[in-house]
Amino acid sequence: MSIRCCSKQSVLPLLLLVVLYLHSMPVAARAHADSVLRSVTAQKVLITRSRDSSDYLRTITDVYHVNYAAIRAKAPYQLQDILSDVGGLFVKQYGGPGSMSTISVRGGSAAQALVLFDGMRLNTVQNGGVDISTIPISFIRSVDVRKGALGSTAGANAMTGTVELTVAIPDNPVRLEAGAGSFETWRTLLQGAVRGTEWKAGAGLEAYSSAGSYNYPFFLHNEQMYLTRDNARVRTLSGIVRIEGPRNLAVTLVAQTTKRGVPGAVVPDVAVESVASLINSDILGQAKLQLFKNGGWQVNTGVALRYLNARYTDALATFVGPQGIKAHYTSVETVADVQALLIKNDIIHEARVSAGTALLTDTQLQPELGGMASRHQGAAAYRFSASLPHMEVEASLRGEWYSDVPGAVAAGAGLAWLPDTNLAVRLHVGSGYRPPSFNELYLFNYGNRELLPERSTAVTTGVRWQPVWWLWADASAYGTLFSDLIVSIPLSPVLTSAFNVGRATGVGAEYSIGCTIPGTGLSLQCNYNVQDMRDHTGRPGVDGTPIPYVPVEAVHGVVSWDGADVFARGEWSYTGYRYAQAGGDVLNVLPSYHLATVVVGTRYSGDSLKGSVQLRCDNILDTRYQVVRGYPMPGRSARIVLEVLP
Template sequence: MRIPLMATALALPLMPCALVAQTSPPAVTLDPVLVTATRTPERADQTLASVSVIERDEIERRQFRSVPDALRGLPGVSVSGSGGAGQPSSIFLRGTNSGHVLVLVDGVKVGSATLGNVPLQDLPIDQIERIEVVRGPRSSLYGSEAIGGVIQIFTRRGGGPLRPRLSVSAGSFETASIAGGLAGGGERGWFDIGGNFEQTQGIDACAGRPFPFAGCGVDEPDKDGYRNLGVSARAGYAFSDRAQLGFTLLSSDNRTDFDGSIFSGNRSHSEQQVYGVEGTLRPVDTWTLILSAGRSLDRYRAFYAETFVPEQFIGLFETERDTLGLQNDFTWIPGQIFTLGVDYQVDRVSGTIDYAQDSRRNTGVYGQYLGTLGANEIAASLRYDDYPDFSGQTTGNLAWGYLFEQGVRVSLSYGTAFKAPTFNDLYYPGFGNPNLSPEESTSVELGVLGQLPIGRWELSLYQTDIDDLISFDATTMAPANIASARIRGFEASALFALMDWSLSANLTLLQPENRSDGPNRGNLLPRRPEQMFQIDLDRAFDRWTTGATLYIAGRSFDDLANRNRLGGYSLLDLRAEYAISPSVRIQGRLENALDADYQTAFLYNQPGRAFYLTLRYEP
């Protein structure tokens, strides 16, 4: 395999950063507490999983404009966009399919049960407090879809003195947005409410070819605008040190213009709604009980609109998902945690398509052990999911780590995962195959991480084999479990802080190989660059803060036959911020400063050079 040798060569530029200075820098928080990797709180340097965390401070410092924008450039993450702002985005985690990523909002599973995707571009980033990304299989804790990993989004929590906030932004492509909120709390309570509105004229999303059909399949050279209205609320109260209750809400209402036809429509009205409630009880010091319930709604309506003609309704797809959870954490032995839990989920679909079956339920039972034995760390988990549509699925994960005295930790992990077929796969009229089995995977990973006086570094080498992938079978004219893939990858990341400087860099190398029988065997899986590199550099000057991000992606292909090549590209983003007062800041961001012309999906355009100006107020 070429990856280890290439990785070593390309990772060398990161190493001199560790030798910048021998003096002691100011204290920097490099290890935030996260919960997604094990469903229990732990520091990022303690978990045996590969993780990335995006905090609210980073969202504002780097002036991200969407969730896909924030995720692009993280180790192991590639983003494919079908046009400009608001257009569908696909997230590929460690080279797996876009449907192989489980997405949670405040612990509630979101997404479409018909298409099997999550419209991350519609989740308002102004309402987000943090994003946790766990790379690698996690079906042993969460069930279906967590083959490539898990992305969990947390809304703003609030707490402390009463604090209003307001931001106003404007920029290229006739973009304008406003966001505001109010946060506060007392000794035991906390709350945060917020809202945002954004609209943009956008760009021409697609330069499709009607004959032969390619891209969006139409030639509709117009601006494809986008509008997003978001609302969030989060509140909670701690009745005592042993009991607390919390509530969360996130809602977005979206209108997106795209290049389409009278059959598919060229305008969509979509809604995303997520509700959650969670209660935590600690009857005794060694037992923590977590009860949770949630509901998510994904509604998509398609229309066809022409100038001076009322829009014509095309179709409706709706997913309603209810979830219940019970989790028990036991700490009978110091330094060791035992977890037992059960999840219950019901999916219901409706709309203009009459599915052969419109609901599905699943019950999952899981257990986990986390322990530290001297210099050894162990994480083991096992889960069984019961689906009435097909046989039950058992998945597991085992990880071991050893911490050397020098602060270097070596870890090794093995995990299995699966993805249940979607309603479209199983029951779409005239197309679905009710005899489909889940897609299954096995993964192995070797990781090394270390701490330095001015930062940290991490290396990961992994392989994932996926079998029974669902693909269209030309002999039966229906989906079937006939495809397979093998993905090998290497990730290197480093983070350093010295005085007023901060530097982070990461490198991802992938071999996402199609292992299916037939003429495409050995080809690259679509829309996954083989190389990705990103470096961020920021500097503070009294009231000024400046920064730059360089992102480089290698070539990829848009089709299984590897005929439609997507060339590599480089993106340079520049940013600056000036603190007018402790409560008022003005920010500017120059995106794609070199005006690179590139595509992440064949014939779908990407924005050129763009500038955005933001004024923020938050005491």
Template structure:
């Protein structure tokens, strides 16, 4: 059933357009050989200086705190216990895998949630195909900011350590009316959650795995009556030199170094006003291994990312005003033995003003947003884009608490020209005591990237006359649930018009608005709990059927499956728990992956199933909580590929230890 929703909960449950209440508490890139040991290419502040400054300010805020409290394990609401005040499908990581997920990246966590990612190997590029859409049809929203890169528009999920965020959720389907450019197939939401009630806690985690994969993380949280702060650190080094079949030679040129830091603050000025700040910095050095058919050219890519934001909230009796601003800087250095080094850089400034008004069972949301993006590369030159957006939304909560309705509209001006009007409308309707139906329509868009518009080199040429891609989506859902069982079904259909596709003209490539893509399918999630003597069992099964095909003139009437888009993905997880011990067995299946446009099976990738086993135990060392885990990944040592000629690691192991102080 839809939960009750009181006036007092409305402000605190708002999560950037998605409202959540838990079962227990409302929420409110002239080559000089570079090596991993060389002086890093750095135009941003060094990690050590940033860490020193943040630690100093953090220690000062701790100086008045004399007591140390036992660290409680951070809990994330499980899918079954979350009621979402949105008609969109929202997915969250399983709480049983919390210790493991906190040491992983998005490229490792999302597949465990049943989502297919196109990954080039461990630690390498990993892009999405949410609901059968393209890699450029998803985005990431960080603390309310859309952080899609304006240069290539592709999200690399291996660059998002999950341990740098408190709250992780995936918004499945079209979301441009809420989140803006690129949100056609799905949106990954990363948020910092700060509580004034948790005083002081810290958590230190160490992890060692096969192929010299070592990870360390730390998380600190401090709160007093009017101040709350957190600090999170992440570091990973890996050789990734796993054996490659059939001759079991070691993978070459695959070293990785990945470090990051995030910091957030929340200041309660008085009963009505509150300030917040957010900070994220990453420094990643990745060697790019050759494929099975390539010669090793010692390719390497260095990424540096800086994100910062501030927010002010003013609460009124009948609503809330929010003003926020952010700055994002991304730099990339790429080089190999054959190509001179290529550097690219982007800057994004964004500010928005949002007003929420409450009247009766209604909620009105009005928002204005301004954004300026700049990018500079050798291939595109210096480019910039200015965007102005207006958003209006309405939500209605029925008096009987059996229905919820939402409507959103968004209009943007890009460099003074209007892009297609986007919007979404949906309804949740409780048709029986344990049954809720959902219907939702959305119109989304994706603006051509700077690379699409302005790229110039000897092999490719951009097209400044490209139109934005437009996505139309419809979905219908049914959720059945009781205390120990639930079934969630969703039928969906998405059409992407004016699809941007790079095609070859003579010896040069150029992007064109050539055809349409139609993606349709069914997603089903089933979960049930069972107890037997002292054991507790939790079962969850997720399966996604997606048919994605080209329409229009360029497709010549063909309806083959799009390349690198499997028809079926499935995940089954069983958790067996007794006292402080927990065993988790996972099965992940991916159907045949076609690598050619006309689905030639000779060049396709065989279906594969991967089995992972995790053993977790929680300990008490006096007043110090300790958690340990052992993981056997790809337990059956399956030889498989997700991208043609890009091998994935075989059986590998990992040990993780986490302690609270």
């Protein structure tokens, strides 16, 4: 198989145009949280944050961190609740509670952002994306969103950024959490942990359910009425077990099953009953171990396995036959890697090799495949970083080979220059890639086996200022070039197929400011991002127009107060207009919307029990809006969450 490098051409001129372009667009502010420190562990490179201003200033890439305290303060039901205030990240929700949700980082698609759960890849080989609504959150201790083309350090799919979910055994021996609220929604969580001198283990069980039914405006013959969103019930059950031991041993097993109705899109003047359903089961397992440590040398290894089974049925879809649609697929993915580290005199050398295989059985594949497709892959990577008195530098290179499509090479380099102790100027240049998904290659009446991997190259520059630990500000600008884009092209009035059709460009700016007022428990932060994604595929009527579902601007503000026994949090967000289809037609513009959320709670402590009670109200302004065309979102909702600890 041939190897294609991720080109950097045309990106630097794009970045030089960013500042001039943004003068015609609104300006506000975007939020980071605490400061950032890159640390190397025995298993992987993690992004953590501290309040040390020098750590925060030395970070080369854009990183948004959500720590455990912030996660609990949000009273989340699902991962999208945790990601709600991340600047530069847009969550596409296909309906109300429990509905499918995907992410877009800096205007990229769901398949162009990599999601990691304790280092395990969650992007599926079937379609390349991730439904974040089904990810269990019970053991998540922190979330780090890194933005930029990071293929040289993170691998495939990291074309616009990564979402890294860090998992850890709970601190408390027992923890019970239960919540209930609008739309017959409830969630329960039970955790337990035991700790010894060298070994510790934890387990958790999490259940979630929602009727998902709510009223929404509907137009029939130009007359507005309200209908009920039916067939949207979802039930999810997940469990996790984690064991940690000597030599940095960590074994994690996660299992979850979800059953949901699929109500489909709402079309004005057409009221169609829906009976479609989707049932999926997902099992992930991982083991990591330090093989060797001597002086500055470390050798670590890890293996991971994922099994995913999904069934989709729709008895009313009789256009494919009298029995309707009955689709079933199963995928198995395995990977093993070895990492060698040399850490000496503030210089880090990291080398990594990995190999994996993926197998998909699917009733919807091209007939000549016999219902089965497979892929073998291997990768080698190297990273260098050095911490100098007034500068942090980093360089990385990764090559990946695939058995069924051409391989890819990605490179990255960056620096953070500190002219003084309160100010840092940073620059990062990187490239990314993603192989075509099995759907794009092999799906019946759609797949194209001649596809090349998509590629991206991005340049990010910015300034950070943190004069004291309780005040910080950040501004950055970026330009991204996407090439060999995989796009659906019509072949006939009823058939489309996947093709590599050209390029897209993205430019944007992100601003943030935040402070914690000492001695008051009061914190304020605000983030703002503005972006423009353009199609340059050369297609008539589409070339030069905005990419669909990329908000032109977004603002998010948070005010939180912690008074020890009583605490409160308020969030306000604004999402700008976006196009629902390619072509730039004003008739396809989805309007902007405002959302407000309030959380209030109290902590209690008794002789044998302690915990908290939280009340969360979402969309308190009762805004009627759609994130994705045809999928109306619910109005005002509320829930109460009770936490009990021994």
